[in-house]
Amino acid sequence: MARPVSFNITDKPLEKDISLAEMPDGFQGEGFFTAKLSDVVGLARKNSIWPLPFATSCCGIEFMATMASHYDLARFGSERLGFSPRQCDLLMVMGTIAKKMAPVVKQVYLQMAEPRWVMAVGACACSGGIFDSYSVLQGIDQIVPVDVYVPGCPPRPEAILDGVMRVQDLVGRESIRRRGGEQYKNLLNSYGIQ
Amino acid sequence: MSTTEKHIELPEGSIESQTTRINLGPTHPATHGVFQNILELDGEKIVSAEQTIGYIHRAFEKIAERRPLYQITPLTDRLNYCSAPINNMGWHMTCEKLLGIQTPKRVDYLRVIIMELARIADHIICNSVIGVDTGAFTGFLYVMQYRELIYEIWEEVCGSRLTTNIGRIGGFERDFNDIAFTKLERFLKDFPDVLREFEALFTRSRIFMERTIGTGPISAERALNYGFTGPNLRAAGVDYDVRVHSPYCSYQDFDFEVPVGSTGDSYDRFLVRNQEMWQSIRIVRQAYEKLQSFKGEEATTFHADVPEYYLPEKKDVYTKMEALIYHFKIIMGEIDIPPGEVYHSVEGGNGELGFYLISDGGRTPYRLHFRRPCFIYYQAYEEMVKGGMLSDAIIVMSSMNLIAGEMDG
Amino acid sequence: MALTNDSIKQRLTEQFGDQLSAFEEPYGMLTFEAPRELNLKVLNFLYDDDELKFRFLTDLTAVHYPAYRGRELAVVYHLHNLVDNIRIRFKVFAPIQQPDIYTASGLFSSANWQEREAYDFYGVNFVGHPNLIRIQNVDEMDYFPQRKEYPLEDQTRIDKDDEMFGRGGSHDFGDQSAPGRHMIPEAEKPQEDLLQKDGEGQ
Numbered sequence: 001m002a003r004p005v006s007f008n009i010t011d012k013p014l015e016k017d018i019s020l021a022e023m024p025d026g027f028q029g030e031g032f033f034t035a036k037l038s039d040v041v042g043l044a045r046k047n048s049i050w051p052l053p054f055a056t057s058c059c060g061i062e063f064m065a066t067m068a069s070h071y072d073l074a075r076f077g078s079e080r081l082g083f084s085p086r087q088c089d090l091l092m093v094m095g096t097i098a099k100k101m102a103p104v105v106k107q108v109y110l111q112m113a114e115p116r117w118v119m120a121v122g123a124c125a126c127s128g129g130i131f132d133s134y135s136v137l138q139g140i141d142q143i144v145p146v147d148v149y150v151p152g153c154p155p156r157p158e159a160i161l162d163g164v165m166r167v168q169d170l171v172g173r174e175s176i177r178r179r180g181g182e183q184y185k186n187l188l189n190s191y192g193i194q
Numbered sequence: 195m196s197t198t199e200k201h202i203e204l205p206e207g208s209i210e211s212q213t214t215r216i217n218l219g220p221t222h223p224a225t226h227g228v229f230q231n232i233l234e235l236d237g238e239k240i241v242s243a244e245q246t247i248g249y250i251h252r253a254f255e256k257i258a259e260r261r262p263l264y265q266i267t268p269l270t271d272r273l274n275y276c277s278a279p280i281n282n283m284g285w286h287m288t289c290e291k292l293l294g295i296q297t298p299k300r301v302d303y304l305r306v307i308i309m310e311l312a313r314i315a316d317h318i319i320c321n322s323v324i325g326v327d328t329g330a331f332t333g334f335l336y337v338m339q340y341r342e343l344i345y346e347i348w349e350e351v352c353g354s355r356l357t358t359n360i361g362r363i364g365g366f367e368r369d370f371n372d373i374a375f376t377k378l379e380r381f382l383k384d385f386p387d388v389l390r391e392f393e394a395l396f397t398r399s400r401i402f403m404e405r406t407i408g409t410g411p412i413s414a415e416r417a418l419n420y421g422f423t424g425p426n427l428r429a430a431g432v433d434y435d436v437r438v439h440s441p442y443c444s445y446q447d448f449d450f451e452v453p454v455g456s457t458g459d460s461y462d463r464f465l466v467r468n469q470e471m472w473q474s475i476r477i478v479r480q481a482y483e484k485l486q487s488f489k490g491e492e493a494t495t496f497h498a499d500v501p502e503y504y505l506p507e508k509k510d511v512y513t514k515m516e517a518l519i520y521h522f523k524i525i526m527g528e529i530d531i532p533p534g535e536v537y538h539s540v541e542g543g544n545g546e547l548g549f550y551l552i553s554d555g556g557r558t559p560y561r562l563h564f565r566r567p568c569f570i571y572y573q574a575y576e577e578m579v580k581g582g583m584l585s586d587a588i589i590v591m592s593s594m595n596l597i598a599g600e601m602d603g
Numbered sequence: 604m605a606l607t608n609d610s611i612k613q614r615l616t617e618q619f620g621d622q623l624s625a626f627e628e629p630y631g632m633l634t635f636e637a638p639r640e641l642n643l644k645v646l647n648f649l650y651d652d653d654e655l656k657f658r659f660l661t662d663l664t665a666v667h668y669p670a671y672r673g674r675e676l677a678v679v680y681h682l683h684n685l686v687d688n689i690r691i692r693f694k695v696f697a698p699i700q701q702p703d704i705y706t707a708s709g710l711f712s713s714a715n716w717q718e719r720e721a722y723d724f725y726g727v728n729f730v731g732h733p734n735l736i737r738i739q740n741v742d743e744m745d746y747f748p749q750r751k752e753y754p755l756e757d758q759t760r761i762d763k764d765d766e767m768f769g770r771g772g773s774h775d776f777g778d779q780s781a782p783g784r785h786m787i788p789e790a791e792k793p794q795e796d797l798l799q800k801d802g803e804g805q
Binding site (some may be wrong): 060083104 | 275
Binding site (some may be wrong): 247248251253255256257259260291292416418419420421432434439440534535536537539546548550552561563565569570571572573574602603 | 629630632634658659660661662664666667679681685688690692711712713715716717720724737738739740741748749755
């Protein structure tokens, strides 16, 4: 089905037969390995992010294409798409959010358990997109804190996957103490979330 | 959220003493798009359903009053975004009707190919998602691959996959190149087998049949009264198809059938959509053969000769004065639209998609109204689902192919 | 006898006489206007008559013409005779101070939500409608947004600079409608102050 690759073809020798995740920095000896807790926890979390697809409009269809077999999202660990906010890590808001829908987004965000990340997919979720009108919320960052913005109208599945990989970076490098810290609390307060 | 308190009469023989009210809310795994149903349940049976829509109201009609005609095409993309080219072509045909432009035959046949591919893409999503809602994920994965191939064909022509903004007033922005035709041939060769496999998975599957037969039926009289059009109406037994009744874009040159169901339940809707995919493949094949029979000058036209509305070629803009002036006027949005009012409709993926355009002689429409089929037939949901079970409510919703972008607009 | 635009017009004038006016055929579709008290009678006649049989309501929408004094809000019905394949368009006008029009939802169930949408966007009050509340916009909205005097953009947004978009300030790129030329019939002329208002804010 895929078109044959026609650009950027370089003959690279095959380094490894299988690709493994990088081991975190640490100190090891006979029978033990010490590393930073945040590295290990981050490595585990980032390769099994369970997204909550909040698909409202056209970007939702591109997300369906991302989930399908061609641009498989499951290889990034997002095998299970949950629809219950309590069980999900990543809120992917895909599509236009109207002012009527904004309280619903906020409520879903509040129901998610920490740690939670938010990805705004598509121009409408980032900033209102082409709909600069009285009924459209000009970007979901008016109501929830957003971690990754994926621009596009709609973004290609590769762009959505790139966004997921950026979220993986954020998840992998997050400090253990972030969610209880002062800065995060101030961030949430600025959105009116206690 | 609505708080109307209705006095609900429980049906005869009910063992409950009061109804349960649940919120099949705007965010729900099975609603394809954001709309809310407040269901009153007597045990598992649905007694009443109240719909709330508008969760993705984007004020298309008001935005359109500010944009010159060709800038409205990206807005029409976002109506029924699963089959965006049909909306684009419908809008261009409305503009051509208002402006009195006649497109050459080759443009019509190219448009037919693109529109029928869009129809196939729309029905692929609808039918595979009915499968997903009944728990069968495999069909979705099989046919979405072919939706990718359709996307590749559209990409060759306009550059975009989903919200295509394909075509221009008077034709297309560029001719279809060889790669597009190669992909089209590959589609015509490979897709019928996959569609047959998809049908084999569902059509005679006992579980699927028991889940869908008898759910959400509607009679032909009630459907007509509710303003149904498209596959939902044809499943109820009325053979109204805009391509046959008011042919546009040379559809009268093609030989195809209009599949019609009998009871209007979800199984009939599924079957009608499958059959329409077969008929669309047939139309695309005929159009492709007709395209190859053009000779000489005709074989390379891809737009009508209307310099006031169709952007002239760059080499003319740099050498000829009139082309330079038209280029400037079109880009700056200073073309005056002749006054008048026109209503044009096309057969979209969901039914009769109509464009009612009133122009007062200015540069943007005075009023543009979209007759959106989803909005009109969602009203009948309560009647269709009353007396059924809760899980039937989901199946009926997905078999009606409700697209929120078209519903709210 | 085949149904043509002329035979429909003849049948209508036989039944209603002079009350129907403005018969035109833009782009082949017969269009006429009726006084607003008669809208249900005309719809019922078109439905019940054995020759006319306009039993499918294709579209129901509203239009705002601020330049027409005393007839600012128009409700436009598109009807379709599926058997003989003919469409007609029929308009009623109402003044903006009292935009009461009888509901068609008793005759056509599809008119229910379409009238709610017309109410939501323009404030047309459909008399006898079972549930005339807002459908697309938030329930708390207190104005009718698609009327011509209200702006498109949300005026409280802070992240978009209108100057950069070519709106407001020194340019008003967005206001592209012909000033004053809102499809005014020959007999009527708008008053001067209304022209000024229409020329500026879309």
